[in-house]
Amino acid sequence: MYHIFFTADENYIKFTSVLMTSIVKNATKAYEKKPFCFHILSDFISDVTRKKLEILQKTLSEIYPCEIKIHIQDNAKFDKFPSSGAAQNNKLSYYRLKMLSCLDDNVKTCLYLDSDMLVLEDLRELFALDLKDNIAAVVGDMGSKRAKIKFMEGSEKKTFYFDENYFNAGLLLINVKEYQKAQIEERCEELASKCFYIKGADQDLLNACIESKKRLKLDFAWNFFINAYAYAITKDDKLGYLNYTKEEFKHSFESPKILHLCFKPWKFLRSFNDSKGRNVNDLWWEEAAFTPAFSAELLELKRHIKDHLLYAGLGSLLYRYTKNFNVLKIVHLIKHQDEDLKIAQNAQNFNDKDFALFLLLGEMVLHARAKKKGVFSVFLKALKCISSYEKYARR
Structure with a gap:
């Protein structure tokens, strides 16, 4: 056997x-x-x-x-x-x-x-x-x-x-x-x-x-x-x-x-x-x-799965705030969940290339919320992830 x-x-x-x-x-x-x-x-x-x-x-x-x-x-x-x-x-x-x-x-x-x-x-x-x-x-x-x-x-x-x-x-x-x-x-x-x-x-x-x-x-x-x-x-x-x-x-x-x-x-x-x-x-x-x-x-x-949209939506915002070095916006993203539903809805039409990166970044936001991570830890990890993606992504 x-x-x-x-x-x-x-x-x-x-x-x-x-x-x-x-x-x-x-x-x-x-x-x-x-x-x-x-x-x-x-x-x-x-x-x-x-x-x-x-x-x-x-x-x-x-x-x-x-x-x-x-x-x-x-x-x-x-x-x-x-x-x-x-x-x-x-x-x-x-x-x-x-x-x-x-x-x-x-x-x-x-x-x-x-x-x-x-x-x-x-x-x-x-x-x-x-x-x-x-x-x-x-x-x-x-x-x-x-x-x-x-x-x-x-x-x-x-x-x-x-x-x-x-x-x-x-x-x-x-x-x-x-x-x-x-x-x-x-x-x-x-x-x-x-x-x-x-x-x-x-x-x-x-x-x-x-x-x-x-x-x-x-x-x-x-x-x-x-x-x-x-x-x-x-x-x-x-x-x-x-x-x-x-x-x-x-x-x-x-x-x-x-x-x-x-x-x-x-x-x-x-x-x-x-x-x-x-x-x-x-x-x-x-x-x-x-x-x-x-x-x-x-x-x-399967009919009830929506996590991918929330992850991608949060990741798109973390991407934007990290690229703009807007630490205060990242603090708000981590601390407040009242806009999560709207954020997820906005992720419906992301293209494949962006979706992959946004998933990775969204995971960081949700991990920071669950583990009460500091904003600078999230910012530095996001910066590293974005840099690695831009340099090593499969084209």
Whole structure:
């Protein structure tokens, strides 16, 4: 079997179902036809959702053999793990650290995928890779690698700094034997228990515990973050950002294998256009419309989505105020929400080029509101984003 893991709570199962559907529908090449075994790690799944998953399994199996298994986790297992950064709302992101306990002893390889992904190619290509003595095959993360973990070693405070090899844990192809041999799960838990500063939750822990020399670096195409359609700073441009050359990035840009939909389609009807000029969130909704058992629920949700308009509307104003160095207007934008409805309505007809940048900037405004960030922090981040976009955007 091809063993594939996801973490999803009750609310996220319907989104994970679209990902599973895309995996099955793209299993079209001449690889060994072993069944997919989809493992869902969750804290709770209702009887209604379980019945839908049974229908999903039965219907997808008519296309390609597959099985869906549910593994309910006890949050008490994660008491030692910090509730901060990516794990501030729940411990769900840590669940993947326990996934090997769900496998039989004879399983050699397993794959983890984030639920906000869409598969465009035959995923069995990954399972055909020879991992040799590597612990995992991974894809480099976007953005600056200035992140760090701070932890206690006895009575001494220590800091672990990440480098350009930092990977995104949204895709992990695990060599089970080597992962267990290196005691990655145990080391992650031990480090977590000592942390007093961590932002990336399990992703930071895995990056700290899996040595760079024991990773197989995959093409960016296997975990293509859709904000890279707006702009991407490659290692040819500037060290410390996306650890791929311009040529490597270009290949992935033109032929992505898995889209990582960080601007989630269930919140954003519109996001970024791919190399063919298609709104990538439309691709997800096309799959959702034909996802067995969950399509009606998803399409009803689609009718009420407006976040993309608010983000873009706020971003357009932040762009204007930043370019004019109008800090007082930025203060007003962050502090007051009474005009949000009108701002969102004005975003209906933004062109594709502007929409991409405005989404990124709008996210900054809403993050500043939620986290009570200062105006100068927002201004400087917006200035940097605009400068990077103007310099590195794909034309």
